[in-house]
Amino acid sequence: MENELWNxxxxxxxxxxxxxxxxIPSFEYTRVAHKKIKAYxxxxxxxxxxxxxxxxxxxxELDRTLTINFSTAFPHTIESWTDEFKSGYGANAxxxxxxxxxxxxxxTPYWQQNGNKDIILRDSLGI
Structure with a gap:
């Protein structure tokens, strides 16, 4: 399963x-793209x-490529990803x-800092 490959x-x-x-592609993709959940x-x-x-x-078969970029050294942090896929039908795809x-x-200790008073931390992450 694609979802397990990230782990x-x-x-x-x-x-x-x-x-x-x-x-089996990610469940997020299959749902949004209206694809059957099966192994491709x-x-x-x-x-x-x-x-x-x-x-x-x-x-x-899906005209889709997922690329995950991560640090080669442990702890192999994910740096970026791209998901290229065809959307639409026929000539309009x-x-x-x-x-x-x-x-x-x-x-930070996330589980102790996930309330409304800690929302300022989102700014420090640029989100």
Whole structure:
């Protein structure tokens, strides 16, 4: 399952599946794209450059590619990701790209700082 790959990436990225495989896409994607929840043929690869590793999963049948960029060194923090997919039907279909990039990171005791009085912490994260 694609959803589980995010956790595997953080624990042991060298153990991620590579090559040709079957993957159940993320539930978020299948719901928004109105796709059947099933395993789709995919191709996965893991590359590294300048201390950043990239894990890519391409689903040919879905016209979709997910790429997750993370620090090669432990604790393998996720730095950014892109999700490229076709949206629409026929001649009106367009390739769309969703991107996310880590702006900042703070280490705080989250479970003690998640009330309304702590909302100022969101500003320090740039969200």
């Amino acid at each position: 595997k990436l953080r624990i042991n990225p060298n153990g991620l599946p590579q090559g040709e495989l079957e993957v 043929k995919a191709s996965a690869s893991l590359t590294e450059k300048d201390g950043i590793s990239s894990y890519s999963i391409t689903y040919p 367009k390739m769309l790209i969703s991107r996310a990039t880590k702006i900042r990171r703070i280490k």
